[in-house]
Amino acid sequence: MKHATLKIWRGAAGEAGRFETYSLPYEPGQSVLDGLRRLRAEVDPTLAVRYSCINANACKECVILIDGRSAYACTTRLEAREMTLEPLRNKAWIRDLVSDIAPPAERLLPPEKARRN
């Protein structure tokens, strides 16, 4: 059976952060978000990923860096190769693939200066 390998940036604000690599069975047609949700259910429930609408590309929340380019996890196909997933670089990093993407006026606390890189 073919596998998809996801190299995912892990850790939280205030930590160094690191890549961790996960392998999961490849099923044609699935999205990267499908793969991340499967990892959370079957491998590591602490993996932080942000999404609301799952498949409709309506909430626009699942934007991350996929192989270095910003893309929606819900509309990018999972592929039978290694894919590198990171949080956005231009937003404050919170945990794993989650960054603070809310408009500044819609946050509880003033925007953080800290970024991952």
Next chain:
Amino acid sequence: MHLATDVLVIGSGGAGMYAAIAAARAGAAVILVDRSLIGRGGATVMAQMTVACALGAETPDHWTHHLADTLKAGRGLCDPALARILCEDGVECVRELDDWNVGWARENGRMKQVTVPGHDRPRCVYVDFLDTGPAVARTLRTRVIRSGSIRRIGDLVVTDLAVRDGECVGAVALHLVSGEIVTLAAKATVLATGGLTRLYRRNSASANMGGDGYALALRAGAALTDMEFVQFFPIGHLAPRLIGMDPIMWDPFRYKLGGRLLDGTMREFSERYGVKEDGRYLLARDLATYAILKEVEAGRGSPHGGVYLSFEHCRADDLRRAFGPVIDRLAGNGIDLTRMPVEVAPIAHYHMGGLRVDTAMQTCVAGLYAAGEAVGGANGANRLSGNAITEALAFGRRAGSHAAAHAARSAHGWTDRAAEPTLARVRSEAAAASPITPPQAIIELQALMADDVGPLRSAEKLKRALARIAALRDGIGAQPPRAQGFDARRLDWLDLDNMLLTAEAVTRAALARTESRGAHAREDHPGMREEWRVNQIVRMNDGALTIERVPVVDTSERTTALAS
């Protein structure tokens, strides 16, 4: 952190944003919170096409005609006063959105209205192409921002309402980004948390629609009605795998182009269920769901366990004219509708049940209001296509203005002591990890709800579901996992805790109703029974759910009076 406001609105879909706008317009200071991003996380943003309202732009119409259709679809269980608000206020709300430049589709200057199943004439406005929900959300968000007196806070999950002497005095929330607990004092609170479709394996809504508002309401002492009526959308996309598109997208295709629903042998089957569609879109949602599941059960389904929907008889340029860039998105998924059918199957879509409210949208808990899908009663046992966004707008606007009026005549009732039980719950931490992880448990719950509390029910299935819900509750323990910032696992636990309570409410109400009506089909109790023309009210007493039957207001008399 502690914040105080006149009106607290929980949830920023269409209902919540309209409530915030209306409350601010009435002079209230408002805090609008959402567990996701403001205006993005609810069901509104995912609506593809239709908003029903009796504008009379296509043909003469009046809200009383819309009401008659709504009551008929509700199979005798609608609260006629709430249904009337939906139909009557909805017209003004749709016009107000037009004034705010939402962009309703127009032809020669007049708004276009399409006919959809269950409506007696063209009544549904929309925004092209499949942009109704995003356009409504965008427009309301702009008005929210412009109002100047609405503080917007995203990433804030309300974990409980705070109640003191039978009055809602605010809420307790978890800030996802920091993990901090936030207390919110409010003179009036509007629950606009949407529905419960996340309880089901295949659903058309976002991950935020886990029925949390129903669970908050039960714990706060409020009453729920009609919880057994979950609407399944019959033709949710099934195969081939389609990404970047909402699974309910085939509804607008049927509105505009008809389409043919075919069994596994490529033959039309609607006639077997008493409706000859013949390429038109006539089957109501509850009947279509039943028909498709029965075809599959009889071994006449499509390869992935649904039926086929075909537009192969449509010309490419007709498809292009009707759906423009959507045709390219389909091509990107390898789908050419002129050459192939797609597979569709029922998918959890909307909840008819919800908080029991009066015509001011107030619950039986003073100071606690509800709006949108969170409200139960307006749609009875089955909702008409096009009524969900109208309901969000009409109920949101009304809840906001009444909440503001309540706030204007009330003082803050908040005390830390009143919030102590709810604070203790969100602060608690389990000593050890539970044997089943929250994401696994959510998947198990979704599977059992789909299999045993889905569209086709029986006492055997429902009793098995109750036992499995109880086992999951034992399995996840009484406290959430230890906290950290943006704690996905802890959030899942809190969600699951609410989902299990809401699932139990649905299942108990479904088990008690020993008849079939609208979206509730009992295979062991087929057919509607006159003695079941009652609403079931679910409450929580000392941690246990109770069900009470109350008579429905006589809809036939009221409709006649309204129409004359």
